[in-house]
Amino acid sequence: xxxxxxxxxxxxxxxxxxxxxxxxxxxxxxxxxxxxxxxxxxxxxxxxxxxxxxxxxxxxxxxxxxxxxxxxxxxxxxxxxxxxxxxxxxxxxxxxxxxxxxxxxxxxxxxxxxxxxxxxxxxxxxxxxxxxxxxxxxxxxxxxxxxxxxxxxxxxxxxxxxxxxxxxxxxxxxxxxxxxxxxxxxxxxxxxxxxxxxxxxxxxxxxxxxxxxxxxxxxxxxxxxxxxxxxxxxxxxxxxxxxxxxxxxxxxxxxxxxxx
Numbered sequence: 001x002x003x004x005x006x007x008x009x010x011x012x013x014x015x016x017x018x019x020x021x022x023x024x025x026x027x028x029x030x031x032x033x034x035x036x037x038x039x040x041x042x043x044x045x046x047x048x049x050x051x052x053x054x055x056x057x058x059x060x061x062x063x064x065x066x067x068x069x070x071x072x073x074x075x076x077x078x079x080x081x082x083x084x085x086x087x088x089x090x091x092x093x094x095x096x097x098x099x100x101x102x103x104x105x106x107x108x109x110x111x112x113x114x115x116x117x118x119x120x121x122x123x124x125x126x127x128x129x130x131x132x133x134x135x136x137x138x139x140x141x142x143x144x145x146x147x148x149x150x151x152x153x154x155x156x157x158x159x160x161x162x163x164x165x166x167x168x169x170x171x172x173x174x175x176x177x178x179x180x181x182x183x184x185x186x187x188x189x190x191x192x193x194x195x196x197x198x199x200x201x202x203x204x205x206x207x208x209x210x211x212x213x214x215x216x217x218x219x220x221x222x223x224x225x226x227x228x229x230x231x232x233x234x235x236x237x238x239x240x241x242x243x244x245x246x247x248x249x250x251x252x253x254x255x256x257x258x259x260x
Contacts, residue, residue, distance in 0.1 A: 003078075011070040018066055018175065019059060025179060026135045033135070033185040041186050041206045045132035050140075054130065058139035064146035065139065065153075069171055072157035076164055083161040096162045100170045101219055103160070107152045109223040112216040115148060123148075133182040133209045138175075177219065181205040189241035194234070198222045203238060207231040 030048075033039065075081055086092040115124035123144040130137040139146070157167060180188070186202045193201040198220040208215040214231035217223045224230040231237075 007070065007074050010074055011067055014070050014073075015062055015066040018062055021172075021175060022058060022062070022139065022179070023055075025176065029135045029179065029183060033183060033187075036185065036187075039185040039187060041184055041203060042132040042210065047130050047132035047134040047137065047184060050130055051134065051136050054134070054136040054140040057126070057141070058136065061139050061141040061143060061146040064143045065150040068147065068150045068152070068154040069167075071154045072167060073164055076157050076167075081157055081161075082159050085157070085163045086161045088163050088165065092163060093166055096160070096166045097170060099160065100156065100162050100166065101173070103156060104152050104170065104174070105217055105219045106223065108149060108218040109216050109227075111148050112218075113229075115145060116213070116216070128209065128212065130182075131209055133184055133206060135179050135183040137182040137209075138178040174218075181218075182209075186241050189238050191242065194238040195221075195225075198225075201238060201241070203241065204231075204234060207234060207237070 076085055086096060114120060123142050127137070127141050127145060130140060141149070153167065153171060156162060157164075162170075181200075181202055182205060183202060184206060186206075188201040189203060190201070191197070193199045193204075200215075200217075200219070200221050204215050204221065208231075211231060214229055215221075215224055215234065216229055221230055221234070
């Protein structure tokens with residue numbers, strides 16, 4: 001029973017910290033973004049009307065996300081992993097952070113495509129009710145969807161020698177990257193977010209919500225480029241944002257019915 005209580009306490013603490021960061025960062029980003037309406041990607045849509053629905057759903061789905069992280073960290077703490085985590089050093093921290101980021105992006109791409117498979121899409125379609133995503137949309141998932149996409153944090157520590165602090169750092173990076181990526185406001189477009197660079201900006205995931213069948217990855221465009229699922233307008237869209245950021249109609253708004 002002691003082991004169970006230890007795990008439950010860790011799980012609860014991770015959920016409380018994550019949800020607090022979600023609310024705090026979301027409020028701050030929303031305040032800043034709305035002072036720059038010219039940066040809104042889908043100019044004719046307002047996803048903000050789903051804010052409270054998404055916050056309530058996020059509070060629920062985060063239980064699965066935080067369970068996965070708590071499980072991975074707890075397994076490391078108890079020595080239940082295939083390899084012991086590396087000691088923190090000048091080389092192990094950047095190396096394992098890079099390994100973890102690359103591994104997670106591959107996991108996310110293929111898991112995301114799996115959730116778009118018709119037999120499983122019923123678990124993912126709630127997330128796509130936000131055609132114009134906002135900073136609150138990142139965790140607006142079902143429990144099944146959240147577990148599939150975030151279970152990396154549960155299994156990766158079992159087979160990779162990721163130091164616990166590096167795993168937490170990765171999760172924090174994923175948290176803020178995901179919220180910004182769903183924000184619907186473009187502040188990150190640059191030459192580093194289009195070909196030949198694998199990095200992406202907010203437009204990348206916004207196009208996924210608008211077009212549904214493109215841009216499945218998370219941190220990088222690599223898998224989408226290799227598998228032919230990159231949105232045909234992504235690179236040119238980044239160029240437009242670099243050249244002249246201003247309100248514009250997303251192409252999808254001309255073909256999709258008005259939605260949040």
